Amino acid sequence: MDRVEPSAAAEAASEHVSLKRWLAVVAVAVGTFLVVTAEQLPVGLLTSIGGDLGVSEGTAGLMVTVPGLVASAGALLVPVAIGRLDRRIVLLALISLMVAANLLSFLAPNFPVLLASRFLVGISIGGFWALAAGIAVRLVPSSHVPRATSIAFGGATAANVLGVPAGTLIGGLTDWRIAFLTLSGLGLLAVAALFVLLPGIPATGSIRLGALLALFGNSFVRGATIATFLLVSGHMAAYTFVSPVLRDVSGIDEDLIGPLLLVFGAAGIAGTFLAGAAAGRNVRVTIAAVSVLLTAVLALFPLVGATAVTGVALLILWGLAFGGVPIAVQMWILKAAPDHAEAATALNTVVFNLAIALGALFGGLVVNGASATAVLWFGAALTVLTFLAVWSTRRA
Template identity: 65%
Template structure:
């Protein structure tokens, strides 16, 4: 089995399989359709996290604090956490192709509202629509790969669809920040909205009809919480992600005010953060397949150290840049590692368990951003990375204390 294929399967938590049979061919159109879904997840996650790199200009434009501006991350995260498990239940037997296209169109429209917003209340309302679209899209897109390719190719296809979200987690915010730096924050929102329209066109042309199978029911979702390994995995996801976003929501002002980095340099530096994150994704994917518990512990410990030392050792451009790269490398491994944990914990209920974990992931983004905002407004900007460090350390302790739930 080629190393690249083994890495792809490890990246989604699937056990290695034999080489695909030559007779099990996949039409090129199917691969293009999966790529379109991947670009869709990239656009959705980018739209959700876009304000993180633009808090300073947005807060200045509406004369609000950066902590208040952080609500642009909290609101869609809270809405998405509710939408992810509920929308598959609500749409029941609707054609998934139609639902996915509708949700992508809603995301594009919401970003247009953001571009035209004349006050912060309107901007926040548009972010609520983003939450609806991302929660539903990701919950349904997670199961697309299984339906579009033969079993021997599921690992590769799932790696493609999950790759869109992974790329957005590490590149979406830096790219938006860079666009906002060269032009304006409104241009950044317009760019993501335009990407959404392109994805709508791609899905219309490439994605086949996807009639619903057995509908997801609330009791199926609730049953996942009786699985101890799933419960621990979901708690791990919540702690790791909320701790990261308590700090990362304010990465732009931290780099400027703590590290003394110019606003024009923040965007390019966040792209470096993203590149480090991609490397971290593949490194974690390679080792999580062998020992997912140890991988989570190492990632949480590294994050705790980096965030704890940021206000102390990141007080200059060199120190701030070095710590930012290490931060990206560590967090880049989080999505693939927690997904590996979840899929190994519930191999027969992967769709329901993934929907639950997606809901918790988005809830963690929202509450992490909210926690960071409250801390920044109540104390100082440097308290945000220290808060993230404390939560990351709590993650490592939690994983250590729950050794009997290894998936």
């Protein structure tokens, strides 16, 4: 088995990247796709899971909150705890944990056991996502780093905009348990691919918790993480309950929600490419534009999304807007701390997953205490603050 040298300079002498190295980058992206999909898979299945296990939709939302909270802690602690352990071994262990956790979800006889499986999913997500980008960029020479980063984080983006819709469709056509079982099976394929393709990746050094938290002293890192938190928490507060929103607000039949979320995913992929190109020119303007569009969609949904046609139209715009979020905030965080890519990515992963968890948690409280309409306005109130946060930072 070959190894990646601790210093990127060792590979910089050659611009050629072997096919196996690119396939290794793709394998990391697939792993990222699967762990992030695992985190958010219950979003489109809340109604069926709640009905089957006898819990309310708001309570079922804990299946998103629990792994999000655990992942935010895991992203902070795993890079510190693993010290100088070979990153290849760590990734294989984390993706294997995801496989086992989803198998437990498939077998869960009641809601507490299901939540326990979601706890394990959170550990896998936090560690894998935090390490993925830093590993991907070490597989290629410096001139190929932008492409490798885009591919690696393309997995997270695809999970946010495509993984959940696909899982919802599988669950709708079969059973919600089959969706978890399918994800577990795909995870086994990812384990095999990573085992074959990923070289040994020795640590460049251990990450200290204090040094990681000290990155908040960088005003650009701080601005990027605040933008991440507001955009993701606002989106997740509403998106966690997109099934009841489409059903109750737009009057859309539940059988159509799975296919419609695939349309949402397709719009998200388009948004990823558009935002990626725009962020390459001006990250701050791109994030501000995304926040304005996302806020407008969430705020207008209860007012003009009361029919199936307008509801679908707004859902497409919603996907287009959020599709640009993961790639835009990641580009900002890497530009803010180019010499601390692994630590900065871990920090942003903490915030991203904390936002998922708290967005789903408070969204559930709003749904239980008020309605699906109210959760849309709650989400809009959070995302609109992103515009202010972005423009309050100095121009990089």
